[in-house]
Amino acid sequence: MPLSSDCRRALTIAITITCGTGFLLFGYDQGVFGGLLSNNAFLGTFGNPNATIQGQIVSTYDIGCILGAISSIFFDDKLGRRRSIVLGCCLVIIGGTIQTASYHLPQMIIGRIVAGLGTGMNTTAIPMWQSETSQAKQRGKLIIIQLVLVLGGIVITNWMNFGFTYTPDTQVSWRFPLAFQDFFAILTILFISFLPESPRWLVMKGRRDEARVIIARLLAKPQDDQQVIDDLSVICDSVARAEEHGNFGWREVFRNGKKQTLRRILLGAGPSFMQQMGGTNVVAYYLPVVLVRSFGFTNRLALILSACDSISLMFWGSMATFLIERVGRKNLMLMGAFTQSICFCVAGMGLSFNTNRGSILAVTFIFLYYVFYGLSFLSIPFMYPSEINSQHMRNTGAAVAMVVNWLFVYVVVLITPDGIANLGWKFYMMFGIINFSFLPIIWYFFVETAGLSLEEIDRLFEIKRNSRHSCTPKTRRGIWRRLVDIRRLSKTSLQKDQSSAL
Template sequence: MSLNRLEGRKLLGGITTSCCLGFMLFGYDQGVFGGLLANPSFQEQFNHPSTTIESQIVSTYTLGCIAGSVVAIFTGNPLGRRNSILLGCAFLTVGGILQATSYSLAHMIVGRVVSGIGIGFNTTTIPMWQSETCKASLRGKLVALQLACLVFGFVLTNWMNFGFTYIPNNPVSWRFPLGFQALLALGTACLVPFLVESPRWLCLKDRHAEAKQNIARLFAKEIDDWEVQETLDIMIETIASERAEGEVGWREVFHNGKQQTFRRICLGAGANIFQQLGGVNVVAYYLPVVLERSFGFTPRMSLILSACDSMQWMFWGTMMIFVIERFGRKKLMLFGASGCSLCFAVSAIGLGIGTQASNGVAVAFIFLFYFFFGMSFMGIGFLYPSEINGNRSRSLGAAIAMVTNWVGVYIVVSITPVGIQNIGWRFYIIFAVLNAAWLPFIWFFYVETAGLSLDEIDRVFVIKHAPNSGLTYPQAIQQAKAEMEGERLNLRNTTGRDEGKETVEHVENTV
């Protein structure tokens, strides 16, 4: 079977592979620069930059990510999911080439910004595309798999940087790792044209015939099959009911309507605040620097420990695939915030005491951080905005969440070297306090979405916030499921379909 005629599980596998490659590139970019800052050839090429300049070289990439996410707010719906990813890959290819060939700080910074724009597009769009082309029961698992691939990219760059320490004075030791990202971007881009566009996006554009064809391919069914038609009918009906309220404008972004747009955008963005201001990039971007400057390890040993730590991060990220649907998003976020707070608190205490034994405990808890983060915020930060936002505001809400994400990254990567240099172990107390502060917000405001279709999530907010409702979210969830099942049965009755058929888990929708 040719690539452009894949269907069913093979088609979903192709989409997932493409999404995983895109996120592997994201993880690779996250880690590649932290291991190059101590490279002798790199230092010589750029005249031994100060700590402040190092921070700005790293963080300009994040500014590009912010810019890409902002642009995606306005281009996401007009371009569609596939074209947005292809555009992101084009920026990443050009950015990788610019960085690998740079001979001045200005040249390097331009390359970092261009690559960042590409990552901004891809991190906004990829989870959405995956969610809109898979069943509700697979949505969390597949997005968690993408995040495991993100960490694999991070592992790859850690070991690559370590390997090149054996030729430290050769420019290849830093030019090749920076150029390699262009190859990963091309690999992602080569797959996307052979895969299907999101049926839900096609319905938003009133391209119902194409949407029906894509649903049939995703289900591996004939185009006139009753399941295909039923799924299309539900999508069209849900989108039509939302359109009755008009287009989502900036005024509605900051006000709640029947669909609770503002509330839902805030929940998606909040998950990314928890993810980034919880301190993951103190570890992800700068672990070699942290181990060298805070704990006193040699540069090579710092790289070895960083690479080993990233491997156990990948393991815990992979384990999340098996728990995200079983325990749900809310419980895992509570678990993650509690554990991450504990890890930073113990690390700060250990470094503050300053003995060899206490420093060993501090290192152990820095390593333990990835267990709690990998099993919680790593995946949920990207998944939650793609499912909590409604059909009309999904692209907008996902883009705002990613802007929030990258602003958080920029803040943390900008202050970490300076913070470690000026206040030492006290810097880690900030993140212990922040993670503890997330707990009441998660407990009181977050809604469980595990096991719900995207249409059911929409219905939950309508029911919960209807005038004089008085229902709790769990009660609204049960009512939404009952109403959606009744509507499916009515559709079958009115079109003469067999009522005895099992209810189909229809194609889902993301950012």
């Protein structure tokens, strides 16, 4: 009995909400410490640490995230997407509890690392699960929705930190925000218990019958429907061709053979590197600190502006759902790198004047930065690795991208307090120059993936001549002709297998 279209939409919405809740937790963890660093009760509990120690406390979370992403390389394909997410959430709950109960720096650091382990695993597994259960025409929009909910987490923590400025000297003003992260982890575990595993992972594990059932549920069609058979055949064909090359490992990565594995892993990790070295966490982690130390605002006003800015980012991030499939990933990255460069350069220039008007100019462009970042680099680094890598290397490629992401989060978070204190306006100019340097790299090396299924992207890289160019209308027509032929061959092959089995 086929499911109704309403049931199909409900299943897709449920998966997206679950992924979004996991990323809401990610966003909450990203923003919670920005407010605590200006909380007198928190600072007093830990001996009023200086700027360097503050940077180290914050960045230990990123060390945990790096280790969590590395562990995903070895465990996610064995555990599956759902169980990997559950394990990540359990680690976040343990880490959040340790942080909440901390009275000494070593306790806080251990809690931050454990929570980071879970977040590193989740930021690898959640986008893969969403990508592998989505249709090609919806994939970009659905992943953007979950990334917008990251901003929802930042909004919650910013307003919570502001609310606790009215009880600044109480322990609850910093312990409750740290404890609240456990709530989102528990919700994610509860939601995911009722949802299906990735059909692509099931095929990779030889569980084709289970994969067929899930594909039918996702399409709201009976299991013998032609579209279900076609989709399963394409996935099976992709996995079978990958298995022809033997077991995939690090030798395959460095050999960079027919599937261009090394190139694809580097392309997948590229947006993560650009996102972090583009300066997003100068704003995300430290905006209240930046507004107080660089612009001279009061702590309460800084928290209000931070909360308003996060709402603005959430709005502009959601606007990307209308652009991601029409404009494409590559064009949005080009736009983002160029406009972010302008924003940081103008902000640095405004601060260099050391006047009220200069400060207003700088604040305006720091806030404007979030408009262009929300439309571009907010979501693409979490989307692109799951699209660009082959089925057998998708987990490894996504994990490598997250290792790069968290490694450079760690670098930026560690250097920002001292950078603001010692370099002043030059610190912002530095990120403007870095953003501008990304433009030729994106233009020459990156490949457009909008509108292609994961299996079609896989074949795209086997067509080496075309894969070195963006999917312009001219090259795309040629690629589509090749992919249509491949689809027909895959369907014929599967139908022969079914006939012989009967």
